[in-house]
Amino acid sequence: QRVTVEVLDHLERLALVDFRDAEGVQRLQEAIQFADQLHEVNTDGVEPMDSVLEDRCLYLREDDVTEGNCTKELLKNAKEKVEEYFVAPPGNIPLPKLEERETFLQGS
Amino acid sequence: GRQLGVLDGIPIAVKDNFNTAGIETTCASNMLKGYISPYNATVVQKLLDQGAVLLGKTNLDEFAMGSGSTDGVFGPVRNPWSYSRQYKKKSVPKSHSEDEESNWVITGGSSGGSAAAVSSFTCFAALGSDTGGSTRNPAAHCGVVGLKPTYGLISRHGLIPLVNSMDVPGILTRCVDDAAVVLGSLAGHDPKDSTTIQDNFKPFELPNLTDVSKLSIGIPKEYHAPGLSSEILSLWSKAADLFKNAGAKVTEVSLPHTRYSIVCYHVLCTAEVASNMARFDGLEYGHRSDMNKSTESMYAATRREGFNDVVRGRILSGNYFLLKQNYENYFIKAQKVRRLIANDFVKVFGSGVDILLTPTTLSDAVPYMEFIKEDNRTRSTQDDILTQAANMAGLPAINVPAALSERGLPVGLQFIGRSFQEKQLLTVAKWFEKQVKFPMIQLEEVKRHDHDVFQHQKSASFS
Numbered sequence: 001q002r003v004t005v006e007v008l009d010h011l012e013r014l015a016l017v018d019f020r021d022a023e024g025v026q027r028l029q030e031a032i033q034f035a036d037q038l039h040e041v042n043t044d045g046v047e048p049m050d051s052v053l054e055d056r057c058l059y060l061r062e063d064d065v066t067e068g069n070c071t072k073e074l075l076k077n078a079k080e081k082v083e084e085y086f087v088a089p090p091g092n093i094p095l096p097k098l099e100e101r102e103t104f105l106q107g108s
Numbered sequence: 109g110r111q112l113g114v115l116d117g118i119p120i121a122v123k124d125n126f127n128t129a130g131i132e133t134t135c136a137s138n139m140l141k142g143y144i145s146p147y148n149a150t151v152v153q154k155l156l157d158q159g160a161v162l163l164g165k166t167n168l169d170e171f172a173m174g175s176g177s178t179d180g181v182f183g184p185v186r187n188p189w190s191y192s193r194q195y196k197k198k199s200v201p202k203s204h205s206e207d208e209e210s211n212w213v214i215t216g217g218s219s220g221g222s223a224a225a226v227s228s229f230t231c232f233a234a235l236g237s238d239t240g241g242s243t244r245n246p247a248a249h250c251g252v253v254g255l256k257p258t259y260g261l262i263s264r265h266g267l268i269p270l271v272n273s274m275d276v277p278g279i280l281t282r283c284v285d286d287a288a289v290v291l292g293s294l295a296g297h298d299p300k301d302s303t304t305i306q307d308n309f310k311p312f313e314l315p316n317l318t319d320v321s322k323l324s325i326g327i328p329k330e331y332h333a334p335g336l337s338s339e340i341l342s343l344w345s346k347a348a349d350l351f352k353n354a355g356a357k358v359t360e361v362s363l364p365h366t367r368y369s370i371v372c373y374h375v376l377c378t379a380e381v382a383s384n385m386a387r388f389d390g391l392e393y394g395h396r397s398d399m400n401k402s403t404e405s406m407y408a409a410t411r412r413e414g415f416n417d418v419v420r421g422r423i424l425s426g427n428y429f430l431l432k433q434n435y436e437n438y439f440i441k442a443q444k445v446r447r448l449i450a451n452d453f454v455k456v457f458g459s460g461v462d463i464l465l466t467p468t469t470l471s472d473a474v475p476y477m478e479f480i481k482e483d484n485r486t487r488s489t490q491d492d493i494l495t496q497a498a499n500m501a502g503l504p505a506i507n508v509p510a511a512l513s514e515r516g517l518p519v520g521l522q523f524i525g526r527s528f529q530e531k532q533l534l535t536v537a538k539w540f541e542k543q544v545k546f547p548m549i550q551l552e553e554v555k556r557h558d559h560d561v562f563q564h565q566k567s568a569s570f571s
Contacts, residue, residue, distance in 0.1 A: 034485075039439050048444050093403070
């Protein structure tokens with residue numbers, strides 16, 4: 001089953017990463033085909049494993065402030081900032097639809 | 109003066125996906141070019157506290173994704189053994205005009221830079237990371253010791269994550285004793301990494317094992333994987349005989365789900381990558397695109413500009429497996445298979461086996477020109493097959509250089525131990541290392557391509 005353009009478009013929006021070319025789409029197809037081998041394994045009654053340390057108790061420390069006050073260092077790495085704010089372009093504007101976007105998928 | 113610590117004055121190198129305060133940390137990606145870490149990763153801090161001298165950050169595959177150290181933005185890493193007398197005397201140039209330049213072999217990956225640094229005597233020890241074999245694979249190809257500690261023993265704080273449930277910092281050294289020393293400085297609970305266990309860790313010195321008669325070595329038959337070179341197969345068999353003849357109990361065991369480990373890894377890795385790479389949006393650090401129309405379009409443009417094909421491919425695959433309609437069939441399914449793989453090991457260790465002995469790689473290092481003929485995912489699939497399962501189960505594993513191949517390149521063997529039993533694992537590894545007496549690399553001066561051709565080659569042989 002080939003992945004539909006709708007799903008490819010959906011993936012580009014979710015990941016905010018583009019397929020770039022036919023090779024990119026082909027790579028995904030192969031990845032899915034490869035992953036399908038998992039269905040050969042019988043996993044009836046098997047619980048999913050999140051972590052190899054699942055039998056241990058998570059470490060919890062006291063809720064005390066032990067570090068911080070490093071605003072200056074952290075802001076050093078940001079390209080656009082104003083005083084102590086990171087500056088972002090306007091939000092709440094959805095990514096343009098497939099037809100209006102510059103994406104390889106448009107041709108499909 | 110007072111000695112700072114056990115590593116006082118010892119030169120070390122650190123893979124460029126560990127944060128180092130005041131020093132650029134790029135993960136070999138455009139996304140983090142120019143990013144100056146504001147802090148030291150815990151493992152880096154620990155090394156520095158012991159007096160180690162950081163010589164530099166080493167090259168890797170972009171974001172540690174790959175098995176060749178060829179896909180980073182700084183270019184591929186060359187295996188120092190490409191310039192060794194041992195390799196050169198075995199390689200037949202196809203024509204007079206052919207450069208030895210085109211003959212060079214890869215280091216393996218993704219911690220290729222670290223392995224090359226240790227192998228070429230530029231530092232005593234190096235930090236790598238190991239998610240699917242990224243420390244042990246280059247260690248095997250570069251003829252050095254590569255240790256993957258038990259998941260939860262060493263802090264991952266400051267290690268830019270690939271797969272949070274499998275990543276561990278790896279240790280690369282020239283001998284097993286050195287690895288034990290570095291491990292001693294690094295292991296232990298870190299309140300900044302909640303996945304480190306709270307058990308008290310005591311650094312240890314390795315005993316000189318002389319009697320292996322109480323040891324039980326398991327040889328997992330599934331590790332006789334398709335594509336395993338006959339050379340390595342025979343080396344593996346010789347190693348098993350070595351233990352047998354010394355009095356150890358050597359038995360064939362089975363880890364039935366081994367061949368699904370790579371598929372499982374493929375799904376879990378891409379899923380975690382999809383999540384971990386989401387932090388790179390250009391807003392707080394790293395590359396930022398000039399696109400300014402909207403937050404989403406800025407993020408998209410930044411990520412398009414910052415990530416290479418391999419990274420983008422994994423993010424997209426990961427997102428696919430995590431889609432609502434696929435979550436159960438792929439992600440949850442992979443987690444279930446993971447448990448089966450981990451249980452295989454539990455069963456084998458529970459039956460009395462102490463250590464597993466397996467090959468580390470399918471063959472010796474291939475020439476770069478040959479390696480790049482296949483794409484990254486295919487290569488990773490092939491190359492990680494023998495190392496990946498240990499990450500799945502969180503077990504400690506170590507590559508010990510064993511012999512030189514027909515082509516004069518290093519071949520290593522892997523030992524896998526029980527959880528948190530690094531002392532036993534390293535003790536056995538050290539015994540094996542003493543038996544095989546792996547040869548030292550004989551580095552020759554790299555021929556320069558100008559008119560003053562060196563008539564004779566100076567060789568640096570450290571005997």
